[in-house]
Amino acid sequence: xxxxxxxxxxxxxxxxxxxxxxxxxxxDDAVRDxxxxxxxxxxxxxxxxxxxxxxxxxxxxxxxxxQAFYRYFTGKDDLMQAVMARGLRRVHAYxxxxxxxxxxxxxxxxxxxxxILTQATHxxxxxxxxxxxxxxxxxxxxxxxxxSEATLALKDLLIAPLEALGSNFPELDAxxxxxxxxxxxxxxxxxxxxxxxxxxxxxxxxxxRGIGVEA
Numbered sequence: 001x002x003x004x005x006x007x008x009x010x011x012x013x014x015x016x017x018x019x020x021x022x023x024x025x026x027x028d029d030a031v032r033d034x035x036x037x038x039x040x041x042x043x044x045x046x047x048x049x050x051x052x053x054x055x056x057x058x059x060x061x062x063x064x065x066x067q068a069f070y071r072y073f074t075g076k077d078d079l080m081q082a083v084m085a086r087g088l089r090r091v092h093a094y095x096x097x098x099x100x101x102x103x104x105x106x107x108x109x110x111x112x113x114x115x116i117l118t119q120a121t122h123x124x125x126x127x128x129x130x131x132x133x134x135x136x137x138x139x140x141x142x143x144x145x146x147x148s149e150a151t152l153a154l155k156d157l158l159i160a161p162l163e164a165l166g167s168n169f170p171e172l173d174a175x176x177x178x179x180x181x182x183x184x185x186x187x188x189x190x191x192x193x194x195x196x197x198x199x200x201x202x203x204x205x206x207x208x209r210g211i212g213v214e215a
Contacts, residue, residue, distance in 0.1 A: 034072050034082075036062040041083050042128040049131035050138040052076045081144045083132060088150035091119060095157055105161035109177065110204045112158055116181040117195050117203070120188035130189040154178065167211050177207045 040061035044053030055076065059069050073079045095115045099108045120126050158174035167173045184203060188195055195203075 030072070033062075033064060033068055036064060037069060037072065037079070038083055038086055041079060042132070045083075045131040045135060046127055049134040052080060052135050080132065080135060081147055084136070085144075085146040085150045087129065087132070088147065088154060091115070092150065092153050092157070095154070099157060099161075105164035106208055108161040109158060109165075109208060113177065113181045113204050113207055114200060116154075116185050117188075117200050120185045121194040126189055126192075126194070130192065133186060133189060151178075154182075162211060165211055173211050176210065180207060 037058060040058050041053060043061055044057045047053070048057070053076075055066060055069055058079075059065055069079075073082065095112055098111045098115060102108055102111065118125075119129055155174045155178045158177055159170045162170035162173050180203060184195060184199075
């Protein structure tokens with residue numbers, strides 16, 4: 001009976017290197033195709049909400065074909081989940097970058113809250129985010145594992161600064177802050193409004209005071 005390796009081959013394995021080299025151009029093309037489809041979906045969603053955009057409209061905007069669309073996505077539900085997950089991951093990268101630039105844990109939390117609220121003040125992001133949220137609400141379905149993991153990852157950015165501030169329940173505190181900030185953001189997106197500076201300041205102070213730190 002042939003031996004089955006229990007570990008992955010090393011990065012410098014000649015077979016892996018040869019295969020990766022051969023597949024890289026194909027992978028790069030696939031990444032460009034998928035990004036174009038996701039970008040086109042956001043634009044089409046602004047016009048179609050509260051219903052999901054038609055595949056024909058998406059592929060026309062993306063400059064691709066139905067065949068290419070179904071090569072990467074099983075259908076519109078799969079596509080909308082991918083759009084949502086990518087958006088959350090982009091927000092995660094943005095927040096992580098901003099938070100990494102400061103040492104004060106309270107400031108990290110403030111940057112997190114303000115960064116979430118920014119999604120409702122940036123006109124393009126707010127319009128597209130509202131459209132996607134409206135489509136999800138109209139479809140009545142839940143989010144898949146990709147979107148759930150991306151949402152949890154956003155919350156997890158708060159845990160280390162909360163621990164540094166002496167929180168006894170960092171997971172619970174992070175969940176409350178997430179719901180307060182993201183709930184406010186969603187309310188504004190739905191109403192097509194933006195949080196005022198006073199509202200943003202109040203929410204930041206409320207979250208910081210809630211964990212026993214003077215804002």
